[in-house]
Amino acid sequence: MSQEIFAKLTNSLVDGDPDATFEATKEALAAGIEPMVIIKEGLIPGMNIVGEKFSCGEYFLPDLIIAADGMQKAMTLLEPELLKRQQAIESAGTVLLGTVKGDIHEIGKSLVGTMLTANGFKVHDLGVDVPTETFVAKVKEMKPDILGLSALLTTTMVMQREVIKALTEAGIRNQVKVMVGGAPVTRSWAEEIGADGYAEDAMGAVQIARQLVAK
Amino acid sequence: MTNIVHTIHLQPIGRRTQIRSDQSLLEAAQLAGVEITSICGGVGVCESCRVRLVKGELSPLTMDEQNTFSTEEIQQGYRLACQAFPRSDVILDIPPESLSTPQRLQLESQQKPSEFDPPVRRIQVAIPAPSIDDLRSDLTRLRSAIQPFYETFDVDYAILQKLSTLCRTAEWTIQAIFKDTTLIQILPADPKSKILGLAVDIGTTKVAAYLVNLETGDILAQAGSMNPQIAFGEDVISRISYLINHPEQRGHPSTNLLHQRIIEGLNNLIEKMLAEIGDSSVSSENIVDAVVVGNTAMHHLFAGLSVEQLGISPYVPAVSEALSITAKELGLNIAPSAEVYLPPNIAGYVGADHVAMLLPTIYPYYADPNRKSSNVLAIDIGTNTEISLLHNQQITSCSCASGPAFEGAHIQFGMRAAPGAIERVQITPDHRILYKTIADQDPVGICGSGILDAIAEMYFANLLDAKGMFLKNHPNVRIQNRNMEFVLVPADQSGHHQEIILTRRDVNEIQLAKGAIRAGINILLMEAGLQPEELDAMIIAGAFGTYIDIKSAMKIGMFPYLPLERCQQVGNAAGLGARQMLLSKRYRQIASELAQQIHYIELSNHPKFSDEFSKSLFFPSKELAN
Numbered sequence: 057m058s059q060e061i062f063a064k065l066t067n068s069l070v071d072g073d074p075d076a077t078f079e080a081t082k083e084a085l086a087a088g089i090e091p092m093v094i095i096k097e098g099l100i101p102g103m104n105i106v107g108e109k110f111s112c113g114e115y116f117l118p119d120l121i122i123a124a125d126g127m128q129k130a131m132t133l134l135e136p137e138l139l140k141r142q143q144a145i146e147s148a149g150t151v152l153l154g155t156v157k158g159d160i161h162e163i164g165k166s167l168v169g170t171m172l173t174a175n176g177f178k179v180h181d182l183g184v185d186v187p188t189e190t191f192v193a194k195v196k197e198m199k200p201d202i203l204g205l206s207a208l209l210t211t212t213m214v215m216q217r218e219v220i221k222a223l224t225e226a227g228i229r230n231q232v233k234v235m236v237g238g239a240p241v242t243r244s245w246a247e248e249i250g251a252d253g254y255a256e257d258a259m260g261a262v263q264i265a266r267q268l269v270a271k
Numbered sequence: 272m273t274n275i276v277h278t279i280h281l282q283p284i285g286r287r288t289q290i291r292s293d294q295s296l297l298e299a300a301q302l303a304g305v306e307i308t309s310i311c312g313g314v315g316v317c318e319s320c321r322v323r324l325v326k327g328e329l330s331p332l333t334m335d336e337q338n339t340f341s342t343e344e345i346q347q348g349y350r351l352a353c354q355a356f357p358r359s360d361v362i363l364d365i366p367p368e369s370l371s372t373p374q375r376l377q378l379e380s381q382q383k384p385s386e387f388d389p390p391v392r393r394i395q396v397a398i399p400a401p402s403i404d405d406l407r408s409d410l411t412r413l414r415s416a417i418q419p420f421y422e423t424f425d426v427d428y429a430i431l432q433k434l435s436t437l438c439r440t441a442e443w444t445i446q447a448i449f450k451d452t453t454l455i456q457i458l459p460a461d462p463k464s465k466i467l468g469l470a471v472d473i474g475t476t477k478v479a480a481y482l483v484n485l486e487t488g489d490i491l492a493q494a495g496s497m498n499p500q501i502a503f504g505e506d507v508i509s510r511i512s513y514l515i516n517h518p519e520q521r522g523h524p525s526t527n528l529l530h531q532r533i534i535e536g537l538n539n540l541i542e543k544m545l546a547e548i549g550d551s552s553v554s555s556e557n558i559v560d561a562v563v564v565g566n567t568a569m570h571h572l573f574a575g576l577s578v579e580q581l582g583i584s585p586y587v588p589a590v591s592e593a594l595s596i597t598a599k600e601l602g603l604n605i606a607p608s609a610e611v612y613l614p615p616n617i618a619g620y621v622g623a624d625h626v627a628m629l630l631p632t633i634y635p636y637y638a639d640p641n642r643k644s645s646n647v648l649a650i651d652i653g654t655n656t657e658i659s660l661l662h663n664q665q666i667t668s669c670s671c672a673s674g675p676a677f678e679g680a681h682i683q684f685g686m687r688a689a690p691g692a693i694e695r696v697q698i699t700p701d702h703r704i705l706y707k708t709i710a711d712q713d714p715v716g717i718c719g720s721g722i723l724d725a726i727a728e729m730y731f732a733n734l735l736d737a738k739g740m741f742l743k744n745h746p747n748v749r750i751q752n753r754n755m756e757f758v759l760v761p762a763d764q765s766g767h768h769q770e771i772i773l774t775r776r777d778v779n780e781i782q783l784a785k786g787a788i789r790a791g792i793n794i795l796l797m798e799a800g801l802q803p804e805e806l807d808a809m810i811i812a813g814a815f816g817t818y819i820d821i822k823s824a825m826k827i828g829m830f831p832y833l834p835l836e837r838c839q840q841v842g843n844a845a846g847l848g849a850r851q852m853l854l855s856k857r858y859r860q861i862a863s864e865l866a867q868q869i870h871y872i873e874l875s876n877h878p879k880f881s882d883e884f885s886k887s888l889f890f891p892s893k894e895l896a897n
Contacts, residue, residue, distance in 0.1 A: 062683055090387035114753050116779040117890045118738040160875040184876070185584050210512035211582030244334045261593065 058089055058097075059079045064131070065098030069123045070105050076095035077102075077126035081133045087197065091137040099130055103174040105257030111162065117163075124159075125168040152200040152232075154182035154191060156215035162209035164238060168204060171258040172265060188215065195232050201269050204261070205251075207238040216241070217249040219266045233268040237261060277357040281305050282325065282364050296329075296363060297352040301502045301528060307365060313353035313504070315514060324348035329359030360430035367511075386855040389485050389562045391468070393448040394420050396777045397462050399422035409435045417447060417454075425453040427608035429599065433457070442690035448559045448606075452658060455608040456559050464552040466559050467491065469605060470849040471537060472624060473565035473573060475507055476655040476678055477814065478533075479846050480540040482548065485560060488854050492544035499532040500572065505675055506654055507568040507620075524575030524601075530708040533573050538604045558605035561598065562612045562853045564845055566655055567622035570613055575601070584875075586619030587887035589595060593863050612859065618873070625657040626862050627848030632810045632841060633661045634861065645807040646799075648792065650830075651845065652677065652813040658791045659869070662799040663772060666865065669872045671791040677719035677815045684759075684771045686716035691766050693721035693759070694818060698728040701744055703761065713766030717773070718757065720818040725759060725773055727823035728782055730890050737890045739778045781889045785829035792831065794877055803831030813846035828891040 061084045077099075084094045088193035106123040109115035151172050155165050159256050162184050169179045182194060195203055203223075207213040216236045223229040236255035246254030253264040279299040280287045295319055300307045307320050310378045324346070332345065333354045341350050345578035352363075369456065396416040398739065399405060407415075410431065417424065432455065438445065441459035448466060470481045474497060482492045500773040511530055517528075517838055524530045541555060563573060567588045571578045574596060576589040593615045599607035614623040632649040636642045647661040656673040659666050679685030679692070686692050690710035690803040696717075697705040706721070708714050717725065729735045731742050732758065741748050741755035748757050760771040796803060811821065821838050841847075844856075851858045876881045 067787070072740075103542060112753060113776065116782075117737065118782060121885045122738060127351065139340070160584050162881045166881070209508050209582065211508055211515055211579075212584075214515075242335060 058087065058093075061087060061089065062094075062101075063099040064106065066102035068124050069099065069102030070084070070109075072119055072122040072126070074126035074129050076121060078129040078133070081161075082101070085133060085137060091134040091141070092143060094130075094134060099127060100174060100176070102173065103127060104220075104262075105258070107171055107257075107262065111257055111259045117167075118210055120170075123222035124167065127174055143237040148176035149201040149263060149265065150178045150198070151202045152180050152182070152191075152194055152198060153204040153206070154180065154186035155184040155206040155208070156219065157185055157187050157211055158215060159207050159209055160184045161202065161238075163208070164208060165206035167258045168206070168217070168237065168261045170234075171262050172200060175262045176213075177262075188219050191219050192222050192226050195228055196226070200232060202233045202235060202253075202265055205234065205236045205263075207236070207241060210240045212235055212241050213238065213245065216251070220250055233271070235261065235264055235268065273367050277327075279303070279357060279358045280360075280362040281613050282362060290357065292357055293621045295353050296350070296355045296357070296361075297502075298655060299357075299366070299602050299753055300352060301532075304363065305502070307502055309354055312495065313392075313509075313516070314827045318353040319505075320353075323350045323364040323365050323366065324350060324355075325362040328358040329361065330356040330358060330771060340602040357608055357801055365623060372548065375820075385853065386857050387488055388856050389468070389560070389854050390449060390856045390859070391450050391455075391466065391485055392504065393446050393466050393486075393559075395444070398443045398445065401892050402816060404588070409438055413438075413447070419423075421449065421452060423452070424449065427453060427455055427597070429607045430454055430457055434437055434608050450560065450602075453608075455610065456556065456606045458556060460861045463550075465550075467553065467557050467559060468853040469541065469561040469600070470846065471540075471561070471563045471565075472535060472565065472627070472843060472846040472849055473569040474814075475566065475569065476501065476505075478540065480537065480544065481546045481846065482541075482558065483850055485854070490850070492547040494540045494543045494547070496536060496540055498569075499536040500529050503529055505680060506672075507566065508582055510572070511578050512567065515579050515582060521577065521579065524664070527575065529572045529850070530575045533569075538602075541604055555604045556606050558614070559609045560853060561603070561605060562614070562627075562849045563610060564614060564624040564627040564849045565622055565623055566624050566653075566657075567616045567619055569624070570616060570622050573601075574613060575859060581619050581869075585873075588616050588619050588622075591618075591866070593859070593866075598879055612852065614859070614862040617668060617866055618670070618871045620655055621668050621869075621871060622883065624845040625651060625659070625668065625822070625853065626866050627846075628657070628812055628844040629659060629666070629865055630848035630851050630858060630862065631793055631844050632812060633659055633666060636661055636808070636866065637664070637666065637865075638861075646801055646805055647808045647810065647843075648795070648806050649791070649810040649812065650788070651814065652788070652811065652816040656788050656791065656813075658788070660795040660799055660801075662801060665866060665870060667798060667870045667872060669791050669795060669874050670875060673784045673787045674780075676784040677723075679716065679718050679722075682717065682722060682766060683774055684716045685722065685777070686718055688718040688720070688818065689754050691715035692718035693725075693771070695820070696724040696728055696759070698732045698734075698745075705746065706759070706829070714771055715765070715766040716772060718818075719815045720820065722773070722777065722781055723819055723827065723829075726778055726822045727756075727826035729757060729773075729778075729819075731893060731896075735778065737887075737892075739782050741775060741777065741778075743796055760797045781827070785824075786825055786884050787886040788829055789831075790880060791874055792884035793883045793887065794872065794874060794879055796831075797883075798872065803833065806831070806833055806837065808837050808839065809833055810839045810841055810844075812841050814843065816840060817842045826890075826893075826896060828887060830890075832895050 064080040129242045233252040236251045254260040255264045290299045362640040398416045444460040465487045468483045472479045479495045503513045520527045594609040594613040598605045598609045616622045649659045651657045656671045661667040691712040692709045693706045695707040762770045769890045
């Protein structure tokens with residue numbers, strides 16, 4: 057019975073049908089399934105399939121957006137239940153995320169945030185056009201496992217290097233793993249500026265984040 | 272080692288240039304004036320600057336190159352020009368796909384400007400020759416001859432340099448040409464000669480130029496070309512990033528290759544147009560006025576101003592007010608003292624070209640007491656798309672990064688609007704695929720209007736869902752390496768005996784482009800509190816905008832659904848606006864007033880932009896089409 061509902065949840069995300077996700081979540085709660093289990097067995101597998109399909113070029117931005125939309129709809133039902141049970145979503149690690157100074161591109165960075173959240177990371181999103189000093193101050197204050205830096209322009213990707221430099225100067229470079237991404241960013245660029253991780257897309261970012269936390 | 276200079280031969284164009292071993296092959300091509308497509312501006316990510324090593328030695332393959340090329344291609348000597356550096360003299364083969372190709376350009380909008388009060392005026396004067404009884408200087412002599420027309424006037428230094436010689440060869444009868452109250456040109460009197468004005472629209476991708484008779488308003492010649500700066504990056508940001516990475520070129524126009532290339536490009540167009548006119552009494556010296564429009568980055572690069580700050584938020588222009596620069600300072604081959612007028616810019620991504628575009632589109636509504644309360648949307652589609660909305664007698668503008676997909680870039684079989692490009696597509700109810708190509712040649716690729724049609728037709732034939740995913744409802748939809756695609760033309764019907772296909776990736780590129788445009792439209796409407804159906808008119812400008820099927824654009828949600836009689840496709844409105852300003856002082860004044868009056872909305876940090884963009888990626892309900 058619950059296997060069937062999990063399959064329904066997973067498929068609704070993969071098919072990009074947020075209303076079906078919402079209904080299946082309702083059904084699962086009505087069947088007495090624990091919200092944490094709904095997330096782990098029904099929703100996360102769905103988001104991961106969407107992410108994998110995106111990574112291999114089968115899915116595109118609209119598919120990710122609509123899946124994230126379904127996930128959010130489900131969470132509007134699940135979050136109050138989790139609160140009732142005083143459960144927090146188990147954290148796979150904490151990630152501080154932002155788009156570098158001079159760059160105001162939001163969507164790619166937010167999708168990485170959504171995928172990380174869907175996979176159990178606690179994500180703190182600093183938004184776009186984030187000054188280098190803010191990244192440094194927030195790393196000091198929040199002590200995240202990972203700092204994610206997004207840059208979408210060839211004119212602003214240099215700021216990723218600046219942030220890493222500033223972390224080193226502040227003496228906190230070894231306290232946090234830095235991962236970088238964005239359309240013009242490449243693996244060789246990530247290596248050149250001394251980042252700990254690079255991923256081509258949101259799903260890749262989840263894998264890299266898992267590896268970085270495990271280190 | 273960095274001081275070693277190598278000679279680079281570029282085949283089959285037959286150019287050669289010399290570069291140091293720390294300069295890339297892309298730089299060699301740029302120095303030689305060979306237009307290699309470089310979409311990313313030389314950072315090794317776009318893979319468009321493919322060249323083949325014929326002879327010589329290059330730096331080792333980079334990681335990006337190893338990822339780009341197959342083993343076979345590596346054996347054949349393929350390299351990315353931006354990633355390879357010479358280690359000896361080198362012969363390179365540049366494959367045709369890496370070169371910017373000649374293509375159809377937008378030169379319509381033939382109608383004559385309505386206002387006619389040119390700032391330039393010529394008068395013919397007979398100057399009394401000097402004699403033993405009249406020892407006045409040549410200039411004093413000229414001033415007194417002109418006195419009935421101009422009480423006093425300024426004289427440009429270049430005029431003084433040729434005054435005495437010219438007066439004597441012309442036997443003291445000359446034509447004097449004034450811009451306002453400055454003498455900017457003197458020519459021998461010639462009843463046949465004309466005075467001309469140059470109007471130019473510098474687009475990120477294309478340049479359109481016109482030579483206009485300043486006394487009749489007639490267009491005497493027109494010419495178009497690719498923007499030669501494409502060799503430095505396909506979009507504005509890539510070109511800015513090129514300059515950020517080449518600090519030695521910044522600071523002065525004489526060292527700035529992007530500035531020099533556009534000036535050279537314009538000089539070539541001027542030469543071509545003069546040849547077309549083919550009138551021995553008309554030379555570059557007869558071109559005595561010019562108006563140049565372009566987006567803010569093109570404007571700045573043309574004028575030799577810094578663009579680095581335009582590449583980084585908050586994207587501030589160096590100058591927004593109107594400028595007049597003498598031709599000789601810019602190196603433009605027209606009368607040296609002619610003033611080149613650049614209308615005002617509105618913001619970092621809404622430039623003088625948009626101001627020019629508003630003159631023939633929104634301004635006639637704005638200025639007409641009976642129509643000024645209309646709601647009018649004007650959209651100039653390009654690599655950057657600018658949109659303005661007239662509502663409550665206020666103009667609000669924004670700019671969207673729609674990208675070059677409509678020019679055929681980033682589309683697997685995409686091409687510019689050249690012969691053999693599929694420009695119209697239809698899928699019949701019995702599943703037959705019909706298409707039309709430019710110049711009716713066998714199809715070799717698909718241009719923007721064709722892609723737009725194809726996607727709208729596939730969506731309405733249920734071959735695509737609202738997310739842009741293929742549905743297996745047609746024999747030509749197939750799965751290739753896990754990915755769905757649509758065979759538009761089978762191999763035996765195409766001009767190159769290869770299939771022409773559209774992939775999900777291609778569909779997605781168009782979704783991104785049209786999503787950006789629609790998000791811009793929605794935010795302007797939202798800010799004005801308007802519903803799309805309250806629009807009285809929607810004006811589509813720009814080369815691509817002229818050729819598209821508006822209905823297809825509505826079907827995929829690029830534009831809101833409106834009755835077609837409220838839609839106008841006006842061609843190169845920016846070029847027409849530039850000609851209006853060339854012929855009218857009043858229009859120049861209006862342009863400045865409009866630029867000041869316009870309310871600009873920066874979309875990228877608008878709180879609703881991400882939401883609207885995400886929503887606009889999807890195709891709208893088909894029921895709206897009824």
